[in-house]
Amino acid sequence: MFGVTVRDHMLVAHSLRGEVFGPAQALHGATYVVDATFRGGALDADGILVDIARAGELLRDVLAGLTHRNLDDDARFEGRNTTTEVLAEHVADRLAEQVRAGALGTAGTVTGIAVVLHESHLARASFERDL
Amino acid sequence: MFGVTVRDHMLVAHSLRGEVFGPAQALHGATYVVDATFRGGALDADGILVDIARAGELLRDVLAGLTHRNLDDDARFEGRNTTTEVLAEHVADRLAEQVRAGALGTAGTVTGIAVVLHESHLARASFERDL
Amino acid sequence: MFGVTVRDHMLVAHSLRGEVFGPAQALHGATYVVDATFRGGALDADGILVDIARAGELLRDVLAGLTHRNLDDDARFEGRNTTTEVLAEHVADRLAEQVRAGALGTAGTVTGIAVVLHESHLARASFERDL
Amino acid sequence: MFGVTVRDHMLVAHSLRGEVFGPAQALHGATYVVDATFRGGALDADGILVDIARAGELLRDVLAGLTHRNLDDDARFEGRNTTTEVLAEHVADRLAEQVRAGALGTAGTVTGIAVVLHESHLARASFERDL
Amino acid sequence: MFGVTVRDHMLVAHSLRGEVFGPAQALHGATYVVDATFRGGALDADGILVDIARAGELLRDVLAGLTHRNLDDDARFEGRNTTTEVLAEHVADRLAEQVRAGALGTAGTVTGIAVVLHESHLARASFERDL
Amino acid sequence: MFGVTVRDHMLVAHSLRGEVFGPAQALHGATYVVDATFRGGALDADGILVDIARAGELLRDVLAGLTHRNLDDDARFEGRNTTTEVLAEHVADRLAEQVRAGALGTAGTVTGIAVVLHESHLARASFERDL
Numbered sequence: 124m125f126g127v128t129v130r131d132h133m134l135v136a137h138s139l140r141g142e143v144f145g146p147a148q149a150l151h152g153a154t155y156v157v158d159a160t161f162r163g164g165a166l167d168a169d170g171i172l173v174d175i176a177r178a179g180e181l182l183r184d185v186l187a188g189l190t191h192r193n194l195d196d197d198a199r200f201e202g203r204n205t206t207t208e209v210l211a212e213h214v215a216d217r218l219a220e221q222v223r224a225g226a227l228g229t230a231g232t233v234t235g236i237a238v239v240l241h242e243s244h245l246a247r248a249s250f251e252r253d254l
Numbered sequence: 255m256f257g258v259t260v261r262d263h264m265l266v267a268h269s270l271r272g273e274v275f276g277p278a279q280a281l282h283g284a285t286y287v288v289d290a291t292f293r294g295g296a297l298d299a300d301g302i303l304v305d306i307a308r309a310g311e312l313l314r315d316v317l318a319g320l321t322h323r324n325l326d327d328d329a330r331f332e333g334r335n336t337t338t339e340v341l342a343e344h345v346a347d348r349l350a351e352q353v354r355a356g357a358l359g360t361a362g363t364v365t366g367i368a369v370v371l372h373e374s375h376l377a378r379a380s381f382e383r384d385l
Numbered sequence: 386m387f388g389v390t391v392r393d394h395m396l397v398a399h400s401l402r403g404e405v406f407g408p409a410q411a412l413h414g415a416t417y418v419v420d421a422t423f424r425g426g427a428l429d430a431d432g433i434l435v436d437i438a439r440a441g442e443l444l445r446d447v448l449a450g451l452t453h454r455n456l457d458d459d460a461r462f463e464g465r466n467t468t469t470e471v472l473a474e475h476v477a478d479r480l481a482e483q484v485r486a487g488a489l490g491t492a493g494t495v496t497g498i499a500v501v502l503h504e505s506h507l508a509r510a511s512f513e514r515d516l
Numbered sequence: 517m518f519g520v521t522v523r524d525h526m527l528v529a530h531s532l533r534g535e536v537f538g539p540a541q542a543l544h545g546a547t548y549v550v551d552a553t554f555r556g557g558a559l560d561a562d563g564i565l566v567d568i569a570r571a572g573e574l575l576r577d578v579l580a581g582l583t584h585r586n587l588d589d590d591a592r593f594e595g596r597n598t599t600t601e602v603l604a605e606h607v608a609d610r611l612a613e614q615v616r617a618g619a620l621g622t623a624g625t626v627t628g629i630a631v632v633l634h635e636s637h638l639a640r641a642s643f644e645r646d647l
Numbered sequence: 648m649f650g651v652t653v654r655d656h657m658l659v660a661h662s663l664r665g666e667v668f669g670p671a672q673a674l675h676g677a678t679y680v681v682d683a684t685f686r687g688g689a690l691d692a693d694g695i696l697v698d699i700a701r702a703g704e705l706l707r708d709v710l711a712g713l714t715h716r717n718l719d720d721d722a723r724f725e726g727r728n729t730t731t732e733v734l735a736e737h738v739a740d741r742l743a744e745q746v747r748a749g750a751l752g753t754a755g756t757v758t759g760i761a762v763v764l765h766e767s768h769l770a771r772a773s774f775e776r777d778l
Numbered sequence: 779m780f781g782v783t784v785r786d787h788m789l790v791a792h793s794l795r796g797e798v799f800g801p802a803q804a805l806h807g808a809t810y811v812v813d814a815t816f817r818g819g820a821l822d823a824d825g826i827l828v829d830i831a832r833a834g835e836l837l838r839d840v841l842a843g844l845t846h847r848n849l850d851d852d853a854r855f856e857g858r859n860t861t862t863e864v865l866a867e868h869v870a871d872r873l874a875e876q877v878r879a880g881a882l883g884t885a886g887t888v889t890g891i892a893v894v895l896h897e898s899h900l901a902r903a904s905f906e907r908d909l
Contacts, residue, residue, distance in 0.1 A: 124643070124644050124645075125601050125604070125605070125641065125642065125643050126641065126642040126643075126644075127600075127601065127639075127640075127641045127642075128639065128640045128641070128642070129638060129639050130506065130637070130638045130639070131638075132505045132506060132507070134409070134413045134414060134415050134504075134505075135413055135414050136398035136399075136412050136413050136414035136455070137398075137414070139300075139301075140300075141300040143300055143302070143305050144300075145307065146452070146453040147396070147453055149453050149454065149455070150398050150454075150455040151396045151397055151398050151414060151452070151453040151454060151455070152396060152397055152398035152399070152413060152414005152415055152416075153396050153414055153415065153416045154414075154415045154416040154417075154504055154505050155416075156505060156506050166599075166601055166602065169532075169533075169534040169536055169537075169597055169599070170532075170596055170597035170598075170599040170601065170602045171536070171597075171599050171601055172601050172641070174536050175600075175639055175641075176538060179638070179639070190408070190413070191408040191409055191411050191413040192411065192412075192413060193398070193411070193412040193413070203301055204300055204301035204302075205301075206297075206300070206301040206302050207258075207306075208256050208258065208297055208301060208302055208303050209297065209301045211256070212256070228536075242396075242416055243394045243396075243416050243418060244261070244392065244394060244418050244899060245260060245261045245262075245310070245394070246258075246259065246260055246261070246306055246310070247258075247259045248256065248257065248258045248259070248303070248306075249256065249257040249258075249259070250255070250256050250257075251255050251257075252255075261899065263898045263899060263900070265802070265806045265807060265808050265897075265898075266806055266807055267791035267792075267805050267806050267807035267848070268791075268807070270562075270563075271562075272562040274562055274564070274567050275562075276569065277845070277846040278789070278846055280846050280847060280848070281791050281847075281848040282789045282790055282791050282807060282845070282846040282847060282848070283789060283790055283791035283792070283806060283807005283808055283809075284789050284807055284808065284809045285807075285808045285809040285810075285897055285898050286809075287898060287899050321801070321806070322801040322802055322804050322806040323804060323805075323806060324791070324804070324805040324806070334563055335562055335563035335564075336563075337559075337562070337563040337564050338520075338568075339518050339520065339559055339563060339564055339565050340559065340563045342518070343518070373789075373809055374787045374789075374809050374811060375523070375768060375785065375787060375811050376522060376523045376524075376572070376787070377520075377521065377522050377523070377568055377572070378520075378521045379518065379519065379520045379521070379565070379568075380518065380519040380520075380521070381517070381518050381519075382517050382519075383517075386905070386906050386907075387863050387866070387867070387903065387904065387905050388903065388904040388905075388906075389862075389863065389901075389902075389903045389904075390901065390902045390903070390904070391900060391901050392899070392900045392901070393900075401693075401694075402693075403693040405693055405695070405698050406693075407700065428861075428863055428864065431794075431795075431796040431798055431799075431859055431861070432794075432858055432859035432860075432861040432863065432864045433798070433859075433861050433863055434863050434903070436798050437862075437901055437903075438800065441900070441901070465694055466693055466694035466695075467694075468690075468693070468694040468695050469651075469699075470649050470651065470690055470694060470695055470696050471690065471694045473649070474649070490798075506637060506654070507653060507654045507655075507703070508651075508652065508653050508654070508699055508703070509651075509652045510649065510650065510651045510652070510696070510699075511649065511650040511651075511652070512648070512649050512650075513648050513650075514648075523768065525767045525768060525769070527671070527675045527676060527677050527766075527767075528675055528676055529660035529661075529674050529675050529676035529717070530660075530676070539714070539715040540658070540715055542715050542716060542717070543660050543716075543717040544658045544659055544660050544676060544714070544715040544716060544717070545658060545659055545660035545661070545675060545676005545677055545678075546658050546676055546677065546678045547676075547677045547678040547679075547766055547767050548678075549767060549768050583670070583675070584670040584671055584673050584675040585673060585674075585675060586660070586673070586674040586675070635658075635678055636656045636658075636678050636680060637654065637656060637680050638656070663824075663825075664824075665824040667824055667826070667829050668824075669831060727825055728824055728825035728826075729825075730821075730824070730825040730826050731782075731830075732780050732782065732821055732825060732826055732827050733821065733825045735780070736780070768785070769784060769785045769786075769834070770782075770783065770784055770785070770830055770834070771782075771783045772780065772781065772782045772783070772827070772830075773780065773781040773782075773783070774779070774780050774781075775779050775781075776779075
C-alpha cells in the first residue's frame, strides 16, 4: 500500500459549546497544521500514486474554505462544535468529494484518505476513511 | 475512524540484560516522548471522541508511575527488560485499563489505543491494541 | 553564555487592521507555540541558570493571561495590532518583569530573555531583550 | 502489534520523465529522510521485536546503495521514474529481502515493514507491505 | 530586537570537488529546507517588522533561481563548490539585495538577515549578515 | 558569520542533589539530543567552514565519553550536579579543546562553538563560547 502526504495549514477562530471544553468555551483560535494522506495500492505509468503538486493544491483549496474565518459564523457547522475531530472529518470528506470528482486527474487509484490536524505541539486529531 | 493524540514525556534510568544490548547493558537513561492515540468510530454529542484535557491528564498520570525512576528497581518489571517495546506496551495497557474503568468519562466509544515512545531523534517504538 | 528554554502554547482569536494583512483582517485565530529562553553567564551552586520547573510555570502563567481569548477585546492591546511580533514582545516583557520581581527565586543571574512564537510550520516571530 | 522505527537519510540526484512533473523534469536532487518501521505481534526473550542497532545498520546498508548517486544512471530503475513512491517501495522491498534472509538475526517475528520517505517539510510518501 | 522567519525549500543536484567531500564528490542532490530570518529593532505603524506574506514570496522568488537545477551547470557558482555554507550565503545575499531594493515595501527597518539551510535531520548550515 | 551544525544524542542516567530538583533528586535518566554549532567568519578554499563529516565524528567522540553511563559515578563531575546546563558546557568545552588541537584539520577558522541539549519536547539548555 502506497501513501502520499502533503502538508498545509489554516488559521481559524471559534468557540466550543459544552462544559467539557472549559476555557475553550470562550472565543479563541488555532493554527491547524494539516497533513492529508492519499492511499492506494498501485502506481500509474509515471510511477506516482497522485500528482503531488495537484494534491497540494487540492488541500490548499479545501483549507481556503476554512482559513481566516470565525467558524462560529459558518453555516456549514451550525449546531455543531468545530472540534478538531469534526474539522478533520470535514477536510477528509471535502478531499474525498474532489478526488471522486477527478480533481487529481488520471490518477484514479486513490482508495483512502487520512487527515491529521495538529493543533499544538501536544495534541492532534485525525480522521481516515475509504474513498 | 477518528483518532485523538496527546503528547507527554518521562525520564527514566534503566539497564538492559543481554549481549544484544551492547553498551546499553550499563545503567543509563532515556527521555521518552510519548504519543498516546485514542481511536474510535464515532463522536459524542459534543463533537469529540475524548475530552482531550482528560486524555492528557490520564497520560500524565500513567507516566507519573514511571518517570524519575530507576526501572531496574521497579517490581512490575522484575525479570523483564524495560525495552522501549515493553514500555510502550505497559503504557498502552495502563491507559486501556483506565479507559475501560471510565477515566475518560462519558466518551465510551474508544475502541483502540496506540502508544509511541520516541527515544531519540533516530528511533522510536510503538504498541497498539484494541480496547 | 548559558541559555535555558521552555516551551508552552496559547490559542487566541484576533483580527488585524491594515490592508497589508489581506485575509487576516477578518477575525481568525492561531496557535502560538512559544519558546522562552532565559540567558545568563553563570550558574548557581546547584549548577543551574534557572529552576526549569519554575521557568515553565512562569511561562504558563504569562500565557494564561492571553490564551483562550479574543485579543480584539483585550484592553492591553487597544489601538494596536496583536501581530506575532507584538505578542512576542509582550510575552518577553511580562517574563522580564516577573524575573526582575524574583519569580525565578535565587537564580538572579538571568541577563536576557528571548521569546519565539511559532505560528505555523512556515512562520515564526521573535523578540529578545536584556533584563 | 509492536513497531520499531529507525531513521536515516540519503542524498540523491535524479530527473523525472513526464509532463506531470513540471520543473522536476530537469535534473535536480533531494534529501530523503527515511523512517523504516518493522512490525510484529510478539517480542523475543530479551523483550525486543528487533535489535534496534542492527535495524539501523540494515537501513543504512540499504540506503548506501542509493545515496550520493544520480539515479538516472542506475540500471535498477531503467525505464522507470524514481519518484518518492517508487523509492519507498524499493527501500521496503530491499529491507524485506534482508529480514527474510536473517539480517536481523534471531528476531524472526517481523511480519510487516513500512517505509516513509520525507522529501521536504511539506511532502512525504510511504510504502508498507507484509513480509 | 525583533525577528521574523519564513520557511521554504529547494531541490538541487550538484557535486562537490575535493577529497574532503568523500562520496559527495559524485553527482547527488539535496532538499534544503530554508529558514530566512529578517531582524530589526522597531516595528512599523501596523505592528510588523516585515509583511510576512511578502517575506515568504521574496524567499520563494530567491529559491526559484536555484531549485530544480543541477548547480554544477550554474555559471554563478563556476569554480566554486556549492556547499551548504556557500548556498546559505548566496541566499542571504540575494535576500539582502532585494530588501535594500525595497522588495519588502515600506517596512524599511530590517537591519540583518540570517539564513539556515537544513540539509537533513542531522545537519544544517547558516549565514547571517547585516543589511 | 557562518555556522555549521551537526546533531547526535546521548543516553545517560543521573540524579540531582538539591531541593530545587524535586522528583529529579531520584536516579533517573534522559536522552539528550545534542546540536553542536561551529561558527566562523570565512570559508576555506573548498567552500566549507568545517568538514561536516569530521564535525559529526568529533561530536560523536565527545558524546561517547558520556553516553550509556550513570553520571553519578563519573569522577569528572564529582561534587557537581550534571544539570543540562553543566553538560552543555562540558560538551562545548571538550569540542573546543579538540578543535584547538586540530581535530577538524585545516579548517582553522572556527571562532566559536554553541551546544544545545534538548532534554524533551518541552525543554533544552545551551552553552556558547568563543574558541
